[in-house]
Amino acid sequence: MSSCLAKAFDQLAQNRLFEGIESDLLEEIAPDVHVVQLNTGEVIFREGDPGDLMYLVGEGSVKISKSGRGGQQETLGFIQSGNFFGEMALLDGEPRSAMATAAEPTLLGTVDESTFQQILELAPSRLHMNFLRSVSERLRSVNSHFITEVMRTERLSLVGAMANSIIHDLKNPICIIRCCTDLIAGESNDPRLLELTSMADKAVDGMLAMTQELLDYARGSTSLSCETVSIWRLLDELNQQSLRLLPGQNIQFAKNIRYDGNVVVDLARFIRVLCNLIKNAREAMPSGGILTITTDLVGSQVVIRISDTGVGIPPEIVPRLFEPFVTHGKSHGTGLGMAIAKSVVTAHQGKISVSSVHGSGTTVDIRLPGPYPQL
Amino acid sequence: METPEGSTHSGDAEKKATSELNNLLEIISGTSAAIENIWAGNDGSEKYFSMLRTSVDRAAKVTAQLVEHAGGSDKKVLFHPEIAALARGRKKAPPSTPFRSRQLLVVDDEPMALVLGKRILSEAGFEVTTAQSGFECLDLFRKQPHHFDLILLDLTMPFMDGEETFGRLRAIRPDVVVLLSTGFIAQERLDRMLAAGMAGFLRKPHRPDELVAHVRSVLESVKMSRAGCVVGSLAPSH
Numbered sequence: 001m002s003s004c005l006a007k008a009f010d011q012l013a014q015n016r017l018f019e020g021i022e023s024d025l026l027e028e029i030a031p032d033v034h035v036v037q038l039n040t041g042e043v044i045f046r047e048g049d050p051g052d053l054m055y056l057v058g059e060g061s062v063k064i065s066k067s068g069r070g071g072q073q074e075t076l077g078f079i080q081s082g083n084f085f086g087e088m089a090l091l092d093g094e095p096r097s098a099m100a101t102a103a104e105p106t107l108l109g110t111v112d113e114s115t116f117q118q119i120l121e122l123a124p125s126r127l128h129m130n131f132l133r134s135v136s137e138r139l140r141s142v143n144s145h146f147i148t149e150v151m152r153t154e155r156l157s158l159v160g161a162m163a164n165s166i167i168h169d170l171k172n173p174i175c176i177i178r179c180c181t182d183l184i185a186g187e188s189n190d191p192r193l194l195e196l197t198s199m200a201d202k203a204v205d206g207m208l209a210m211t212q213e214l215l216d217y218a219r220g221s222t223s224l225s226c227e228t229v230s231i232w233r234l235l236d237e238l239n240q241q242s243l244r245l246l247p248g249q250n251i252q253f254a255k256n257i258r259y260d261g262n263v264v265v266d267l268a269r270f271i272r273v274l275c276n277l278i279k280n281a282r283e284a285m286p287s288g289g290i291l292t293i294t295t296d297l298v299g300s301q302v303v304i305r306i307s308d309t310g311v312g313i314p315p316e317i318v319p320r321l322f323e324p325f326v327t328h329g330k331s332h333g334t335g336l337g338m339a340i341a342k343s344v345v346t347a348h349q350g351k352i353s354v355s356s357v358h359g360s361g362t363t364v365d366i367r368l369p370g371p372y373p374q375l
Numbered sequence: 376m377e378t379p380e381g382s383t384h385s386g387d388a389e390k391k392a393t394s395e396l397n398n399l400l401e402i403i404s405g406t407s408a409a410i411e412n413i414w415a416g417n418d419g420s421e422k423y424f425s426m427l428r429t430s431v432d433r434a435a436k437v438t439a440q441l442v443e444h445a446g447g448s449d450k451k452v453l454f455h456p457e458i459a460a461l462a463r464g465r466k467k468a469p470p471s472t473p474f475r476s477r478q479l480l481v482v483d484d485e486p487m488a489l490v491l492g493k494r495i496l497s498e499a500g501f502e503v504t505t506a507q508s509g510f511e512c513l514d515l516f517r518k519q520p521h522h523f524d525l526i527l528l529d530l531t532m533p534f535m536d537g538e539e540t541f542g543r544l545r546a547i548r549p550d551v552v553v554l555l556s557t558g559f560i561a562q563e564r565l566d567r568m569l570a571a572g573m574a575g576f577l578r579k580p581h582r583p584d585e586l587v588a589h590v591r592s593v594l595e596s597v598k599m600s601r602a603g604c605v606v607g608s609l610a611p612s613h
Binding site: 184 | 395402407409410414423430438490
């Protein structure tokens with residue numbers, strides 16, 4: 001046991017903190033350094049814990065992580081053997097700003113505040129140098145990590161912006177093509193020609209739908225311009241854009257309005273999502289059926305529900321429905337509709353979910369944050 | 376279009392959308408050329424057609440940018456090195472006077488593309504058979520492996536794509552002549568398929584006359600190659 005300890009102290013004496021410090025000084029403080037042996041995954045401290053110790057890594061390595069977006073732990077870095085960590089809390093007395101976990105079987109030496117002060121007094125200049133050097137190195141690596149991260153995000157948004165302008169450029173020529181084929185179709189009675197122009201028209205429609213969806217998709221959650229509108233306004237927009245197509249297809253419309261207050265939405269984009277869902281519902285009922293729109297207030301959330309009595313979605317498709325290009329039962333879908341629906345609803349701080357019974361219908365639920373109390 | 380291996384990356388969305396846009400543009404390009412051919416027209420009709428051509432070209436330039444942006448091959452046309460060498464060696468494409476009509480198999484999951492492809496290539500004097508999937512293509516090919524002189528193959532098809540279809544065609548007949556026609560392909564994948572013995576690649580959209588010219592050129596090169604103008608045949612280079 002004692003030889004084991006001696007070996008541990010030898011390893012800890014090699015720590016960068018002690019570089020250039022006389023060995024007799026080290027022997028003096030050795031009894032105050034406590035040796036701890038940890039297994040992989042063992043937590044050394046958590047974010048927010050009070051900080052009263054600093055740690056020397058004798059063997060193994062330690063992962064430093066911080067809870068990021070959505071509460072997930074994001075790794076900031078690893079402290080290798082021969083280095084130290086946790087000194088910040090000893091200096092400023094603040095709680096731990098990150099979490100430390102043993103990344104492998106690890107041997108640590110712990111130093112408490114008074115021992116730390118003692119070391120500082122015994123070898124002030126040398127220790128200060130070691131300390132400063134190590135801390136500035138760490139700062140440098142965090143900085144470069146941060147810069148890379150910033151540049152990556154910048155580049156991504158640049159890519160999005162470029163795709164945007166390219167897609168915009170497509171719309172003009174496509175619209176001119178549409179005009180030309182319309183003109184040609186209008187001036188001829190030749191059935192062969194009409195067949196060809198209707199084919200070109202279909203392709204133009206496909207391109208327009210594809211560019212619009214690609215645009216929505218590239219835009220993602222950015223540039224939402226929200227306004228407060230009533231449920232009635234929402235239904236009126238839907239009526240103009242999509243509901244009026246229903247009767248012609250032998251589809252009955254039912255409404256179930258249990259909430260008729262306000263919602264805060266980017267009207268144009270939210271309506272496109274709803275229209276898309278209604279279109280899906282329509283296509284799921286080729287021989288007619290009932291489309292129901294329900295609005296309700298559940299807890300503090302506004303629920304908008306669109307359900308159909310159509311063919312339903314096979315259970316194996318349902319979990320992957322929101323991935324781009326997972327489409328079902330459509331030969332000409334762009335495959336982006338549900339992915340866009342999800343990104344738009346998420347941008348509204350809402351949730352979207354689908355439940356479907358194969359053969360008897362599909363229900364899509366959109367939940368939005370509830371309205372502020374009306375003044 | 377169903378895609379069994381759904382993708383989650385926006386980059387993939389861009390690739391597939393680009394491919395689809397080029398496919399649609401190909402249809403517009405083909406139909407407008409066909410309309411021009413049969414429309415007696417009236418005064419000023421030429422105006423429509425030149426507007427159509429310009430618009431298709433402009434849209435094609437934009438989609439070419441999209442292809443580049445999504446990391447696809449920037450080549451418009453690329454042939455197997457041997458085919459390319461033979462094509463360069465010919466002063467001028469000889470007037471095509473085949474002993475028998477050449478048999479083509481056009482494979483595409485988009486019915487409109489098949490209607491057009493058949494129309495364009497039949498008018499140019501080829502005998503054209505069409506298949507709506509890799510499965511149908513293999514079924515037809517297996518029955519008469521030596522019937523078809525060239526297969527014009529789409530890449531993006533559901534459940535079995537052009538690359539897999541190509542591999543299976545080669546397993547049936549190693550010297551099968553395949554010309555890939557697609558709106559989007561990564562350079563790496565294209566290189567891999569050419570190295571495996573694919574005759575060439577055309578990026579959609581192409582004008583009908585370009586399509587016919589490339590098909591003729593490949594068939595001519597293959598004929599020269601088989602007549603022994605160059606040692607070896609379209610064998611995999613590795």
